[in-house]
Amino acid sequence: MIFNEEQSMLKDTARAFIEENAPVDNLRKLRAAPEGPAYDLELWQQLVELGIPAVALPEEYGGLGFGFMGLAAVLGETGRNLVATPLVSSVALAASLIKLVGTEEQKSRWLPALASGELTATVAVQEGRHYNPKSIETKWANGALSGSKTMVMDAQEAGLVLVIAKNASGALCVLALNSLEDVEQERYMLMDGRKFSDLHFRDLAGVEELGEGEQVASVEQALDIATIALAAEMIGGAESLLERTVYHLNEREQFDVKLATFQALQHRCAEMYCQLELARSAVLSAFTRLDQGRNIAKAASQAKALANECYQHISNEAVQMHGGMGITDELDIGLYLKRSRVCNQLFGDANFHRKRYALQIGI
Amino acid sequence: MSDLETFRAETRAWLEAHCPESQRQPILKREQIWGGRNRVFPSADAQAWFEAMADRGWTAPSWPKEYGGGGLSIEEAKVLQQEMARLKCRPPLYEIGIWMFGPALLAYGNEAQKQEHIPKIVKGEIRWAQGYSEPGAGSDLASLKTKAEDMGDHFLVNGTKIWTTNAHKADWIFCLVRTDPSAPKQQGISFLLIDMASEGVSVSPIELISGESEFCQTFFDNVKVPKENLVGELNKGWDVAKELLKHERTLMSSMESMSEKEDFSLLELAQQYLSLNSEGTIEDGEIRSRIAQLLMEMEAFEQLNERMFYQYKAKQVDQRLGMLLKHIGTKQLQRKDELILEVLGNKALSWTAPTANQQEHIVTRNWAFNKSHTIAGGTSEIQLNIIAKRALGMAS
Ligand SMILES: Cc1cc2nc3c(=O)[nH]c(=O)nc-3n(C[C@H](O)[C@H](O)[C@H](O)COP(=O)(O)OP(=O)(O)OC[C@H]3O[C@@H](n4cnc5c(N)ncnc54)[C@H](O)[C@@H]3O)c2cc1C
Numbered sequence: 001m002i003f004n005e006e007q008s009m010l011k012d013t014a015r016a017f018i019e020e021n022a023p024v025d026n027l028r029k030l031r032a033a034p035e036g037p038a039y040d041l042e043l044w045q046q047l048v049e050l051g052i053p054a055v056a057l058p059e060e061y062g063g064l065g066f067g068f069m070g071l072a073a074v075l076g077e078t079g080r081n082l083v084a085t086p087l088v089s090s091v092a093l094a095a096s097l098i099k100l101v102g103t104e105e106q107k108s109r110w111l112p113a114l115a116s117g118e119l120t121a122t123v124a125v126q127e128g129r130h131y132n133p134k135s136i137e138t139k140w141a142n143g144a145l146s147g148s149k150t151m152v153m154d155a156q157e158a159g160l161v162l163v164i165a166k167n168a169s170g171a172l173c174v175l176a177l178n179s180l181e182d183v184e185q186e187r188y189m190l191m192d193g194r195k196f197s198d199l200h201f202r203d204l205a206g207v208e209e210l211g212e213g214e215q216v217a218s219v220e221q222a223l224d225i226a227t228i229a230l231a232a233e234m235i236g237g238a239e240s241l242l243e244r245t246v247y248h249l250n251e252r253e254q255f256d257v258k259l260a261t262f263q264a265l266q267h268r269c270a271e272m273y274c275q276l277e278l279a280r281s282a283v284l285s286a287f288t289r290l291d292q293g294r295n296i297a298k299a300a301s302q303a304k305a306l307a308n309e310c311y312q313h314i315s316n317e318a319v320q321m322h323g324g325m326g327i328t329d330e331l332d333i334g335l336y337l338k339r340s341r342v343c344n345q346l347f348g349d350a351n352f353h354r355k356r357y358a359l360q361i362g363i
Numbered sequence: 364m365s366d367l368e369t370f371r372a373e374t375r376a377w378l379e380a381h382c383p384e385s386q387r388q389p390i391l392k393r394e395q396i397w398g399g400r401n402r403v404f405p406s407a408d409a410q411a412w413f414e415a416m417a418d419r420g421w422t423a424p425s426w427p428k429e430y431g432g433g434g435l436s437i438e439e440a441k442v443l444q445q446e447m448a449r450l451k452c453r454p455p456l457y458e459i460g461i462w463m464f465g466p467a468l469l470a471y472g473n474e475a476q477k478q479e480h481i482p483k484i485v486k487g488e489i490r491w492a493q494g495y496s497e498p499g500a501g502s503d504l505a506s507l508k509t510k511a512e513d514m515g516d517h518f519l520v521n522g523t524k525i526w527t528t529n530a531h532k533a534d535w536i537f538c539l540v541r542t543d544p545s546a547p548k549q550q551g552i553s554f555l556l557i558d559m560a561s562e563g564v565s566v567s568p569i570e571l572i573s574g575e576s577e578f579c580q581t582f583f584d585n586v587k588v589p590k591e592n593l594v595g596e597l598n599k600g601w602d603v604a605k606e607l608l609k610h611e612r613t614l615m616s617s618m619e620s621m622s623e624k625e626d627f628s629l630l631e632l633a634q635q636y637l638s639l640n641s642e643g644t645i646e647d648g649e650i651r652s653r654i655a656q657l658l659m660e661m662e663a664f665e666q667l668n669e670r671m672f673y674q675y676k677a678k679q680v681d682q683r684l685g686m687l688l689k690h691i692g693t694k695q696l697q698r699k700d701e702l703i704l705e706v707l708g709n710k711a712l713s714w715t716a717p718t719a720n721q722q723e724h725i726v727t728r729n730w731a732f733n734k735s736h737t738i739a740g741g742t743s744e745i746q747l748n749i750i751a752k753r754a755l756g757m758a759s
Contacts, residue, residue: 001670002677246755260758266751267744273755274687281666282659302659351652358655363633363645 001281001288003073006066011073013050015080021046022083024332030084031193038154038195039084048117053091057099061111067291068092068225072232072283079236082335084194086120089153092229093222094121097162100218101174101211110160121160124149124199125223131348133172133223138165138201140173145204151346155180155197156187162210163201164219172219174210192339224300227347228286231300231307234343235280238311241318241336242272248322265321272314279303279310298360305353311340371442378450381415383408387451391725398458399490400534409453413487416455423461423485426469430481441672459528460484460491464537467607471554471595480535480556492533492559494524494581495604502745504539505548505601509583511540511555518542518555518593520563520586526739530579531566533559537607543598554600556592557583573732574714611740612689629654629699629706632726636706654702661695683754690746693736700730 003011022043030036047053055070057063064070071092078085095114098107098121113119127136127149138147145165155161161177177183184200211218246269249260259265283306286299315337319326326333344350385408394405396413404410416422419433425440426432435443465484468477483489500507509522520540530536536557543551557564563586568576595603633654638646645651667684674680703726704711711727713719719727737743751757 001666001673002679242755246757250756250758258758260751263748263751266757267747269755269757270690270747270750273683273750274691277684277687278660278663278667278691281670282663284670285663285666302662305656305659306663354652354655354659357659358651359644361630361655361658362643363630363651363654 001284003069007070007073010055010066010070011077014052014074014077017046017050018077018081018083022078022081024082024335027082027084027193027335031189034189034195038157039086041157043083044085045117047085052087053095053117054115056091057095057111057115061099061107062115063111068229069284069287069291071229072287075229075232076236076239079233080240082237082332082339086122086154086157088226088229088233089122090114090120090158093123093226094158094160094162096225097123097174097219097222098210100222101215103211106176106210119159120154120157121162122152122154122158123162123164123222123226124152124155125164126151126346131345131352133164133220136164136166136172138163139167140165140175140209141168143205145175145201145207147201149199149201150196152197152199153194153346155185155199156195161199163199163207167214169214171214172216173214174219176208176210178208190342192342193335194339194342220297221295223347224296225290227300227304228283228290228296230343230347231279231283231303232287234307234311234340235276235283237336237339237343238276238279238307238314241314241333242269242276244333245269245272245314245318245321259321268317268321272317275306275310275313279306282306298357301348301353301357301360304348305350305357308344308350308353312344315340367438367442370439371446374443374446375449378446378452382412382450382452385409386412386453388453389451390453394453395457396455396487397490397529397532398456398460398484398487399532400488401532402487402490412453413455417486420485422456422458422487423465426465426481426485430469430477431485432481437675456487458484458487458490459493460489463493463607463610464491466610467603468594470606471603475591476556476594489534490529490532492527492530492536492581494527494530494536494538494557496526497523498525498580502742504604505552507539507541507552509538509540510544511542511553511588513542514587517590518588520555520557520583520588522583524581524583525578526569527566527579527581528577530559530581531568535559536581537594539600539604542600546598549601551598552600552604553597554594554603555588556594557586557588561586561588563587571732572734573728575728575732608741609685612746613685629703630658632703633706636708636710650702650705654706657695657698657702661699664691664695667691683750686746686750686754689740690737690743690750694743696733696736700733704730 026040030040051064052074054062054064055066055074056068059065075087078087095111098110110119110121114121125133127138138145138149145163147165149163161180163175163177165173165175167173180199182204186198187195189195246260249265250258252259282303286296286303289296289299318333319337322331322333325331385406394409396402396404396409404413420426420428420431421433421443424433424435424443425437428434461484465481468480495504497507497509509520509524511518511520524538527536536559538555538557539552540555541551542553545551563584565582566579569578569580570576571578633645637650640646671684707723707726710719710723713723713727752759
């Protein structure tokens, strides 16, 4: 539920590093180059040198074995400054998928490379307008892969693309592609300045299957890990927005007083803080369960649903309380606003997770 | 086994042996045991359970042993709480003395006062009331006017207190009184203990929207109070009051989880009163989604409390979080009550009609009574003021 000493140190290191090397302006540069990389490759190399991709992986695969809570600490910091990294796509999701589903041989082939930062991987999950792994239609049958994926993160940069599909009997399975050469792709930038890809597979043959046999539960668990990783990033963003807003209200004067003295604004900020700490508690609790080796299906849905609503609400309020400045591109507030909406859709919106939570508690 | 695990095993065995089956059922309001000279036990089982707990000091598990408390560490107290929850043991004692007054007296009282009052609270022998609010002093408590004049060998108290919960049943009352009318508001207030049996004390009950009349107005007409009943220093009563308020707010925020156990759970009522489809899930997607939403937030509130517990253990307390509890907890409780009313439909509308059963009547009255939670102990608006200024540092 709280960061231990190692994790706190990691958090401090990440904060100091990001404050110095990754201002929010970095995102503007990435945004100005739609054809450019999805994230700053040089910055990522520096994060690799700090050992970040190895944090949660077990030592036997070259990891540091700090647990996922350490990763949560770092994600909160990247979220605060809207730093684009493959932490969610590669470190949280792809590595977990390989660890949970892969054969021993596959794990030894890929995990050490992911831990050392030599390799990044991504996972193609989403289809259609709304995230819902249950309605995946991409098919893996008779040695051929067919179907379409959307919202794939960091695909161009990835040296390994994992595709979640359904096999002939309708169970979830995972395919591993070392290259996207034979795959039709469209790469695009979304409103948050991040790049995503659509991938189309037309009877693609010669792909390797991850793991053996049916592994539905493991696939879902890997997706849950990515879900809470993203939620941790979102909490960081919401926290930064609330701080920026309070700072602004304490500075700006109207009617000869600081805006912060108006009770209508005080109460709204106080409510935001309550919502933020509730969502943060849910996220930390999910990571704690994960590190304890417990099931996180319910916890992940709770955490993501609350993080979605929190980030969305706080970003709306932040825009409003900055007045006219709040809707200019010059201020960073709008970047957070847009990021929050993209995060909402990635790995499930509040509606999806509320329903999933309801099912988990038996109503 | 670690010490804590041994303690858990022993506690579990002891509770199994000493908590009668009947005391592991959801408790109704009239079955609650409150302290006091005139206390009554609703049943022999209830008395046995109460006495077993009081003997161990487990009515106040973490208070020092020398004053009759349980002497448990906070980890042990949490284990006890968990084990009681696991067996669904009823709380052995409901008492303002346990929840708020005791902790403040332990912090600010002198030795004689602690020796005199704490053991009686633990044993449920004395029932306490809280005399803070006045007709003219609510949220702005420091504007209180009830005065205590120094008459040499005693204080002479005159004035009136309002909303004094259960004053008509209380044996003693702790009061905030004005001892220096010329000092700035907060600095002329003292904390005084008054025996309700003193000459000049009178009480008149006030009926509430829940149909109960737990509230009273309490009048003090030339009441003589011994000097030794002053807690803390003269004119420093505000410090004691603040200490006490901390415990009151923590209590109020946990009313939510308390009432979940004592009353009826939203989840169970939903399953009982709403149409379910063949898989046993609620048919109406709209209300299902709102129930799920609230339950997610309530779970997050528990997780927030858990986080604070671990912060406390690791000595990394984030003071700001404590300021959030009262507002979040009481607001969630009221949302839950509203949803329950909706789930019961017109079954929740009866006040006394024979067409509704006991459960339905209780649910309805809880809904009405719980409106008080966002008012008592510092209103939600005051809590939000505190959060904005002290937790967020907003200018005032
Ligand atoms: C169930 C219950 C039990 C109680 N038990 C006791 C007891 O045992 N002993 C005791 O002494 N008292 C008790 N009280 C009294 C309680 O402490 C007061 O009701 C409370 O402090 C509010 O004061 P008030 O009722 O005078 O409301 P007011 O202070 O008049 O408030 C009315 C409304 O104005 C709002 N308001 C006031 N000031 C501000 C501000 N600065 N900014 C924004 N909004 C503001 C309030 O939030 C509220 O919504 C109890 C109350 C309840 C409901």
